[in-house]
Amino acid sequence: MDINREYNNPLIEQRADPWIYKHSDGYYYFTASVPEYDRIELRRASTLQELSVTNSVVIWYKHVSGPLSVNIWAPEIHFIDSKWYIYFAATHTLEPKDGLFDHRMYVLENDSANPLEGLWIEKGQVETAWESFALDATSFEHKGIRYYVWAQKDSRIPGNSNLYISAMSNPWTLTGPQTMISTPDYSWEIVGFSVNEGAAVLKRNGRIFISFSCSATDFNYCMGLLVADENSNLLDASSWTKLSEPVFQSCEENGQYGPGHNSFTVNEFGEDVIIYHARNYKEINGDPLYDPNRHTRAQVFQWNEEGIPNFGIPVKDHRG
Template identity: 60%
Template sequence: MLKKHYENPIVIERADPWVYKHSDGYYYFTGSVPGYQEIEVRRAKTLNELKDAEPVTVWRAHEEGEMSALIWAPEIHYVRGKWYIYFAAASTGETKNDIFQHRMYAIECDADNPLEGEWVEKGQIKTHINSFSLDATVFEHKDELYYVWAQKDPAIPGNSNLYISKMENPWTLKGHATLLTIPEYDWEKIGFLVNEGAAVIKKGDKIFISYSASATDENYVMGLLWANEDDDLLDGYSWHKAKEPVFESAPENSLFGPGHNSFTKSEDGEHDVLIYHARPEKNKEGDPLDNPDRHANAQVFTWDEEDFPVFGKPGG
């Protein structure tokens, strides 16, 4: 029986939570800050201690122009000896027919402690289409660095699809982009047609990509993709997709719209932990993106006999 218990929420009012457990023994945490004008990072030796850890603002939105508005979903990674934060940003007042116009960016820090070092802008991460894009994540496999992100293709109905590409370096893509998934099932198309918020975890001979779908209110859910580790990850046919959501609202536990997750390990390194945001109630009025009640939660999960993740229910 698992005895690991987390005092949820582990951080309040932080949507899109990303946790990176580093070799120095610290958990590094970032997420969307209400107001969407800054990127902050905090660290602690345990997940429960993140709640009271002092957040440090490592980057602020520009006053105008590029990267000046709606700073969304930062992720912190340690890649090839340096720290990187990937995030999406828009320009002040920049909407087109009320549609967001985000692009993706990266900042870099070469200090041992990213809360103390200088962060340098590496610019926009440009993809195969100049269109709305967000929610980038990176992972390494067989000495190659991969980038997975969400983007709008004007030729495909809906709001965002998931793509994968190899990287020349941690801020530049190379080669072609492969379409991984589009919103196709009913549970991916409630409110908005969305596939976003990818996170990668490996187990056995498989690579898994979790993602989030539908509107960011109580209809937000998580889906799952997987491929075999020896397959060509840039071949769309290598990837398989679960037909049902793998994590969804649990009204009995007052956790609604779980998603935009990350993965980490328990303090003893023995268990896999799902980090996700959820709301304590349904969104009552207004744009759910303006409601800061998405809190970060941590939950141990298990694996079945075929090495597929079993997330259970939020709060389970």
């Protein structure tokens, strides 16, 4: 299969940290960080490719001042117990000028059938075991338990962020132990920044897979993978194994740099698709976080004989 012809890439320009969810109504729902970091948008379409041309609806704006007023990052939309939820991060400080790395995690709720309509209610902060920089939350259900996976800084551990997992008592409240399941330790996780962030979950072949992104957000940004047996205790750190090499990274030949902060979906043909952002140039002027050209991309991926996802390499820009 020639996956270069599957999608016109970039799928959506200037949308980083992309999240696509395919709902039981047949629609694909898309949200992502916008370059201004000031709002949350949603769009929906009946096919992945149609997301590139459908209109966005702004469902929430940042606050005027104080917490939730600066750097709205990495929203994700989930459907849980017949309601829609969006997880996102925003600065928590009352002094936004000092708040670049003072994020906390927040939740919005909507009980409308169509999340582009109705009222989104702020459910507040997802409180973790300690107050520190936290972001990039995702959620999944397994064997009747809802889990929450996120990135957070622990001042007792060198580095910028680690990955944690917890059970949830409802879509905005953690319960029980909160377990660190990954910290940056390989050389490819610590270039520029020591980062594990942007988790996304796959369940397949008797295993739970968590992809994550690491290093600085320039061309060094790449993805790693955690694996656990589906019957193991997911709240036990020893249940998780980290692959020793990155599973998705920059490709000079194809002109794709810094792929990461992904999500997973299934296309109209039942094929597995990785959704990610990347730039099509290597050199960046200024802080990479404020370069707007991390574009959303879609790519079919396969599975190897060991039942591990094989994402391949980021494909070239393509217009059909």
